[in-house]
Amino acid sequence: MRDLYPNSDPRNLAERKSFLKQVDNSTWIIGNSIWNVTQGRQYATKLWYRNKDLVGKAVGHYVSYNGAQSDLNWTSAAVVESGPDFINVRFTAREGDFHWVVYDDLAGAYQYFVNRNLPVLGEFRTLWRLDNKTFPNGRTNERDGMLPRLSEYLAATNVQDETWQKSDGTYLTKYDWSAFIKEVDFYGVYGDDVGSWYFHPGKDYINGNHLKQELMIHRESKTGDAVQLNMIHGTHFQAVSSDAFPEGKTWGPWLWYLNGGSKEDAAGRAKQEERAWPYKWVTDASFQSRGSVRGKLTLSDGRPAAGAAVFLGDNAPNKTTLDQGRNYYYTTYAGNDGSFQIDNIRSGEYGLQAWSNGGSISDVTTAVLKNNVVVGKDKRTDLDAIVWETSNVQKRIFQVGEFDRQTTGFNGSGGFQHGRIAKCPSNLTYTIGVSRVGDWCFGQSSLGTYSINFDLSSVPENAARAVLKVSLAGFSGGSSADILLNSKRIGNITTGSALLPTSQDTYRSATRAGEWHLLEYPVAKEILKAGANQLGFRVTQSTLWRGWLWDSIVLEWT
Missing domain, CATH: 2.60.120.260 (Galactose-binding domain-like)
Structure with a gap:
């Protein structure tokens, strides 16, 4: 077994808590003094935390696209960046690079993926499949409680895709554990003494608009694994959402976090991550190059576009706002006077769209599109007053x-x-x-x-x-x-x-x-x-x- 720290002073290795160790040409161990996981060619297993393996007989952690058809295979691993209290571990596959940023004192890791050669796809995800007994419960902002037991599935009749009918006429389906991804504060699976959580404070790398909804967690119907999904480009509730991504498109970073099962602790951590976004420790220049947009929407009949849904996405789009997913996307709602502001936008050229979100403008059936919105680094783009044409209603x-x-x-x-x-x-x-x-x-x-x-x-x-x-x-x-x-x-x-x-x-x-x-x-x-x-x-x-x-x-x- 050997340490993989290129250009590191060997005198500091003995003091380092975060580590990457290579076992053989297809097995590595990463972690710190709080947790560690064994990463194989496809799956990360043997997740040790609080003197317990949290994966057990489950599948573990993996990255895949187009459902379970294409799992990424890691060909190498290396520490590509390090500091006094962290290491950035890169696992390389043909399709791109998956990073674990491990801090010495953090139960969990920041994760992100950089595209190199992903095919045109609809679904792209990372996920944990964890021990079923250790993680009996699940939590999203929509639902919180016990996941169905494996025995319930085995005693029920399959009636469609991942959906079973029980003898009492009720149904079991993983889709009941979905949520609107832009609204989620945190989600995960937990038990009496351990919890595994995801935090996405940025969300700009996730496809879709305000109404993008995704499957979050569920009980695997064949094995009983507790599944913690991370659908970073998903299609579960859409008609078409297939994209070709530019090289370098980055999903994340998000935080995968372990604790003693406390939802209160997880909620506090979620707020902490929100305050820290965009993360200052990310060294990529394009990630740090950000600005803001400010504007005001007024209907052509003179009313302010109060509460309107505002979306910043593809310039001159040929897809709906829900189906856009190639680049980066930002959402907000206008104030009572129709004004809006979006901060921490990656530099670039965007198309801005808005539509009624009900309330005082619930009668407005039209939408507005403004192309060529340029966002520069450390600059605020002030848009001219945007007049929103309503329909020619007599x-x-x-x-x-x-x-x-x-x-x-x-x-x-x-x-x-x-x-x-x-x-x-x-x-x-x-x-x-x-x-x-x-x-x-x-x-x-x-x-x-x-x-x-x-x-x-x-x-x-x-x-x-x-x-x-x-x-x-x-x-x-x-x-x-x-x-x-x-x-x-x-x-x-x-x-x-x-x-x-x-x-x-x-x-x-x-x-x-x-x-x-x-x-x-x-x-x-x-x-x-x-x-x-x-x-x-x-x-x-x-x-x-x-x-x-x-x-x-x-x-x-x-």
């Missing part, structure tokens, strides 16, 4: 639900639970001016009709036509509907349509959001009439757990 006839790309306010919205869409009624009637938002269900899937009854005092003579805007917070192909206005078909929500690529949301426990779509249907004014009118969404094809998540339904004269 008069709104009705609106059901806030326009915010989510199922906000609808019955059943919120959290992650498999099969909840099947609990929505087959038939539903909503009366404008009488019904409440909570009377409408968050999704639709079953054969039947959702109807909206509304009255018109008259049909405006100067209106050219009407337009129906159907905003879907998500769509999983398998169910279709005809859209009927006063019994006349004016459109459909159809599986297989180029406008509606199917995403993995309604059947994977999503109830709040998935992949957002805005559909518009012209309506001849002759179809509408003074007095009683009815709009209906009649499901003509139904597949269990597949359908759509509602955001907002708007009918207006133009």
Whole structure:
């Protein structure tokens, strides 16, 4: 066994607590006096902490892309940087370099990956698979409690991808342990005397917008391993998110952290990491080259764009904000006066987008895009006042639900639970001016009709036509509907349509959001009439757990 410290003074090695030792040409041990792990060609095992192996018979730690199809194989390891109290260990594979930054007094390590030759991919992840008895519980900001036991899976019936039905009719699925990645403070698995946690204070290297959601933790259904996922480029709730990355694209650093199982301690550490971001100890010049952007959004009707979702991403984009993932991404929300500021942005050229997040601008169906936003090192980019053009509306006839790309306010919205869409009624009637938002269900899937009854005092003579805007917070192909206005078909929500690529949301426990779509249907004014009118969404094809998540339904004269 030999130490791997190039250019180090050998007199200091005996005093060093952090270490890398090579056992043979495919085995290394890294750690410090608090913990250590044995890294093989693919898997890191024998994680020793508090005199206990936390991996046991589980798989351990590894890095892979496109699911479990391609695990990275490490060909070499070396200490590429060191200081008085830390070492930076680089493991090299054909696709890139994975780093462990080990501090002498830290239970855990900072980790990051630098791309060298990754293929075009959708999923890229690191993860721990840990001992099932040591880690019976899991925690995200959405859910906290005991993970299902392996025996529960073995006694249940598999009904779809990683989903089982128990004898009492309830379901087990790993997707119930998902969360919105931009909202997560910390997450991990824990027991009575140990916890393993992830902290992502930066998140700019993770693909997607404010509504990016990912699987975080779960119980492995075949082995019982406690799984702590780190989906740094994920697609679990999307239709398409495949990217070709530039050489040098860096994910991280994030912190992997061990403690005695205390969630309070982990919460405190999360705040500490937030305050320290962007980490000053990172020596990469492009990482440290950062600036800020400030601006103000005002609607063309004069209102401030209060609470708007603001996204800084690809310049002149050819993808939706959710599907962007090649570079670096930043999110915030505007203040009550429409002003916003984003700090710690990597230097570069970006496209800025904004859309309604509900509230006082929940009637706004348009979005705004401003390209060529240049961010320079140590500089603040002050944008000119941004005027946000609203739609050319003569008069709104009705609106059901806030326009915010989510199922906000609808019955059943919120959290992650498999099969909840099947609990929505087959038939539903909503009366404008009488019904409440909570009377409408968050999704639709079953054969039947959702109807909206509304009255018109008259049909405006100067209106050219009407337009129906159907905003879907998500769509999983398998169910279709005809859209009927006063019994006349004016459109459909159809599986297989180029406008509606199917995403993995309604059947994977999503109830709040998935992949957002805005559909518009012209309506001849002759179809509408003074007095009683009815709009209906009649499901003509139904597949269990597949359908759509509602955001907002708007009918207006133009």
